[in-house]
Amino acid sequence: MFDVLIRHAMVIDGVRTPRFLADIGITGDRIDSIGDLSTAEARRTIDASGLVAAPGFIDVHTHTDGWLLKSPHLLPKTLQGFTTEVLMSDGISYAPVTPQTWRDWIFYLRSLNGMSLDEYSGWHSIAEFLDRIAGHNVQNVIAQVPYANVRSAVCGWGRQCPDDFQMRSIIRDIRRAMDEGAVGLSTGLDYIVQCFATTDELVAACQPVAEHGGLYVTHMRYKLGLLPALREAVEIARRSGTKLHISHLKAQTPQVADEVLTYLDREASHAVDLSFDVYPYQSGSTMLSYLLPYEVWESGPIAAVERLRDPVVRERFTRGLTEHRVEIDKIHIAWVGSKENSRHQGTLLSDFVDSRRSSPGDALADLLIEERLAVLLVVNEGNDPLITPFLQHPKHMVGTDGILCGCVSAVRASDRDEFGSWPTHPPQNQPSTASHKPLETLRLEGRPHPRVFGSAGRVLGPLVREVKLFSLEDAVHKLSGYPAGRFGLKHRGELKPGHFADIVLFDPNTISDQATYLEPLQSTVGMHAVLVNGTPIIEAGQPVPVDRLPRSLPGRHLRCNRS
Template sequence: MADLDIVIRNGSIIDGTGAPAFTADIGIARDRIGRIGDLSAASATLAIDAAGKAVAPGFVDVHNHSDGWLLKTPQLLPKTRQGFTTEVIMADGISYAPVDEGTSAEWIFYMRSLNALLFEEYEGWRSVADYMDRLDGRNAQNAATHIPYANLRAKICGFGRQVPDDFQLRLIVEEVEKEMDAGAVGLSTGLDYIAQCFSTTDELVEVAAAMSAQRGLYVTHVRYKKGTLQGIREAVAIGERARAPVHISHMKGTTPEEIDTILDYVDRSARQEVDFSFDVYPYLPGSTMLNFLLPFEVWEAGPISAMSRLTDSHVRRQFDRELANTKLDQSHIAWLPGKENSRHLGKTLAAYIDEVGGAGSPADVLCDLLIEEHLAVLLVFHHGDDDLVHPFLAHDCYMMGTDGIYFPDGVVHPRMYGSAPRLLGPCVRDHGLFSIEAAVRKLSGYPAERFGLQQRGRIEEDCFADLVIFDPDTVADRATYEDPHQFPVGIEDVFVNGVAVIRQGEEVVVDDLPDPLPGRWLKYHR
């Protein structure tokens, strides 16, 4: 009988702590790292020679939009092929839970161009914990979760502007406490998005304090529409008043001067002992729903009712003012569900408007498109210089969040396929932003520690065997804005809880994986 299930020999071990790499063997027994050292005499069911390769902890994506895809597909290949073994889901305060009978359809309708769940795929969940229970053992990746605030607020108060009264706030706090008890890592907000765009700072402090009492994170897409620095200041104030650690989602800056100002504020906050971190993907351009650009008032009665508001001339005039600040010639249609309009995928908004617009304004054309597609239009912006994000990537408070949005038939943002390899390869080899050990820490040890994922993100004996074998000399992203569905090079093997899900750069087919699948719901350890 073999001593070990798997032995990885002769690899350069990058343990996730930032410490220098060292050469040793790793032995995996069941779902754990059983032994590290000279295992030349040990027998194993599977032996892998990793000479010339790096062996790292599995990567953790702390910001993504994989919620629906983890439910729909047993292996989300664009992520596992990058080395991501854990997804922290329900970002930006918006997801498929918590819901009730009145809001479940609203959220499936609204999220169509982020996660693609259909009404018939709703399985009756109500709470975040209900949703996560369905993911456990259903996917090749682990998943941890936030509590998305918009869902919670809409469930208790509706989608409108009203501030929660004392009774409603008590109900919100009770739900937060329940979901934190069940294992959520923290509270997520997206203050430019539906429902929560109407939240007050005082309201957010009350809810964040309930979450913080159980040592979770306040994770926020700040009010970027009002200015990044102003939004970050509000987040820090919420954290200080609620005594909550603060994590900023997809930190943004568009000029070197703005980025310097933001990071100067971050550094000053850290010196004042603000518990602060942030994520960003290694690209400057972004991607979001076209309906994100609509005025907030459209959402007051919920997503389904918003459809009728799009015919309102007042709404269209407001939308035109927003579009005046959008580079229509550098923003393309990435995905929409309609077959008739699929011929426009990849076209810039400017080209689409010119082709179909007639005498209408840009807002007229795009509101008509949103009505045709039931709000479900995804955009990708591809303007700006990716090098501008390098100061964020090099900062000590940075960790990886891909913000990946996936549609296999869409012209999606390349971050869905290339974020981790770009950090490991070009950012280390070509730009010298940090060492390979620091890059691995930003992808594994730091996010696992920050988000309370116990015995993950490190290569140590008795840690869970989430591992990535890659070639540090060749690892690189290949996805582009024109052709995003290209897997990276240099990622050789990926293990989740001791099970190989990628071998020699190729998918391990689901039929060859154990049942249940190796991915687990990772609960926050306090």
């Protein structure tokens, strides 16, 4: 007898096998059998007539690290079918940290996750952080090694290159994380601390990644220019012997897109083993602090707020906006941390600057000071057809880069003005005082990028049915089998006997994104059921109440397995 029996499903197995009708029998956390199971019995039966059964989706570029500590069920992700989150993207996260760095990291990442002091419970390593999620969430998680965290723990926040002793410490820490099952090393070379890293330094840091057959996953040095940044990424992977994965790769003009894809196909793919992700929208999203000159970060995020009062820094900020051709009339404020400035959510930066009657550098520096850096943006980078050749490329997989901004309870409490008075030393091995709460009680606000709620729905629905960019089999492969193989998730990403029962059931005729730039907090429709490790977490398009789930929730801390 099976624990769960899915009947009459149209199976799309994740590895581009042509679809076929079958039943799926599940025992425990694994797929037991796929085929004609019409005479079988089960404790629970799901009628999947008219539905596609596919492997659970894997989001290879996320910013949900802190949110997974807040809520056991992130509905914007699971209603798209994401059963596994690859954490610690862009080289920035909540671990590893030290007694000297943890406060700065919580402060810096508030735009992405809105964590507060009482949600820190004394973890230091990546493994300790993930252990606080495993069993307390309905999704699986797996880590990358965020380079900024490692570098700041060893070298502090400054621009100086690591000396030999420090570099050995960095390599040791990365090797330890790889031993514990991390996917690879992630970098965000336009972000804090990593922006100071040289090519040679990154080659050295990738050595333990290469030893484990891992990935160098990079938000490249985009401010350098797309093609030069791509060449540097390829050089780092080639010299270190790592596999290369490029985060959110796209271009802002057809000419640059053609140049980049030509380079990928004719040179880069022959030099290194590469892949890339991008979400199905041309516009982007990031923190306002991303636009700051690098020198602001030399003493850390908390100190950066005071540096923004310096007239020289403000003038340099204004000049940098011009030099990097930042079009503030094409950038919207998606979310801010305070009630006082919340009226500006959805406002163009140019209109905000005009309202302050000052220079862009002064107006935006003032906003960052007022919000303690907690400002998120949506950036108009052109029309969606510009990403078509990237989405169709055989090296492409889907990563949402979704930022769940706007957690009122975590950001708008008294913590907003208390960073200066927080204790110097973290609590030791104490449980978090923040309880896990359903996502809806966390009250999402603002105008985040629609990719948060809509990426998978858009790929599976409109881009398959109307635009016809690829077949449904190819779309499912980009969301499951391809990322599972690339990121070392053994026995996941494919519907096959013996594999873990991460399974989604959706209607191929109706699945679609609903989120828009004006109304982004709209969930994907058409996802009927989602199972994680054999346990249903979505039924009939609705979340299974947490009190109906096992006491230990089905999501697991996964380890990379490249055997």
